[in-house]
Amino acid sequence: MPLGLALPQYGRFADPALTARIAAEAEAIGYDRLWTGDRLLVADDPLSPYPGAGGSAPESHKTFLDPLTLLAVAAGATGRARLGTSTLNALWQPPALLARTLTTIDLLSGGRLDVGIGLGWSEDEYRAVGVPWRGRAARLEETLDVLEAFWAGGPDVRHTGALWTVPPSTVLARPAQRPRPPVLLGGFSPAALERVGRRADGWLGVGLPLPALRGVRELVHGSARAAGRDPEALRLVVRVNPVITATPAPAEQVPQRGTVEQLTDYLATTVRELGAEPLIDLHHAAADPAEFLALAREFRTALATA
Missing domain, CATH: 3.20.20.30 (Luciferase-like domain)
Incomplete structure (x- = not known):
């Protein structure tokens, strides 16, 4: 599955040298x-x-x-x-x-x-x-x-x-x-989603419940068909900015919070059911660059076998 990573950019990770290093290492491990x-x-x-x-x-x-x-x-x-x-x-x-x-x-x-x-x-x-x-x-x-x-x-x-x-x-x-x-x-309003189907190559979304993502896809695909375009050619990127927990979070909190296993299950489901491209942002999950890269490796490994 195509897997994306948000590069170090803000907060404690706002360092161009770190961005270059993580970009190279993320590519090497399969992002x-x-x-x-x-x-x-x-x-x-x-x-x-x-x-x-x-x-x-x-x-x-x-x-x-x-x-x-x-x-x-x-x-x-x-x-x-x-x-x-x-x-x-x-x-x-x-x-x-x-x-x-x-x-x-x-x-x-x-x-x-x-x-x-x-x-x-x-x-x-x-x-x-x-x-x-x-x-x-x-x-x-x-x-x-x-x-x-x-x-x-x-x-x-x-x-x-x-x-x-x-x-x-x-x-x-x-x-x-x-x-x-x-x-x-991006965007969530009906007008924004209509624009995606009419003239974009895909939608940049966030981690929503699966029924909500299905609804978005239906609106975008309907707009694409109305514009004479192939809806299946449109991409769906699902970005999650999670807080990683040591123990399982309540189901209703996923993907905003959860264990690596819970988040992996959520992202793998979006891929299987919606053809989504997962995008993981670890700025709020990692305490330092070492943990940032360790979590990136853990997600890449987990999703490769999901």
Whole structure:
């Protein structure tokens, strides 16, 4: 099964040298996907409550390294595993510049980039970068249009939209993957899931109960069919950010909490029943780099035989 690992990036693990080391070792022990996330700040008096943990962002999020810079680091440390963002807040920068950065990472990695995009949840972060909080969905649609213009056409690039205008131009730097790197989208609203089926290569999800994941897949697949696309070609990435317990947690707490065995059973079930790609984030499970890597090895071994 394709298995993903969230690279060391935030909190006590915010160290680019550690990111490079874990990326190389994770690939060596069999991880197929390596991912980074995206957080800019933790507001002292937030306009938007954190979606979890009682509404307060984890203390570890106060130290958060740039996701795309770390993917460039990982590209140099690895040679096989795919590299992705889960998820990148793509609206924080102009899409023409984003297209150039992502093209560069795809070239650095020899065509191993997965572009995972979300809208985020923090109005404070949008204020900090000078991007309107309202109209995010329309901004995302046009962002995808601009990325397509830079990636999928010939070297002749142009775009005219409500937010951005790219004059007729020649751009010879193209991604290694043709026509473009895979684009996966996050989100849970009906409109977000409809967008996944209509124009993405898959959904970036989180650890939900299996019935909820089945419901999401049905909505995404229905949207894909309505758009004349093959629903079976769409990927489903399921990210878990667990707290590891020494004794079994109550079933209703899995996959947020549980033993390695409980979490392995949950992830293996998503693979068997939904064709999911598991993604494991160990930032809240490990106390130090040694435990981070030990847990990564334990999950890789357990899932290989599940």
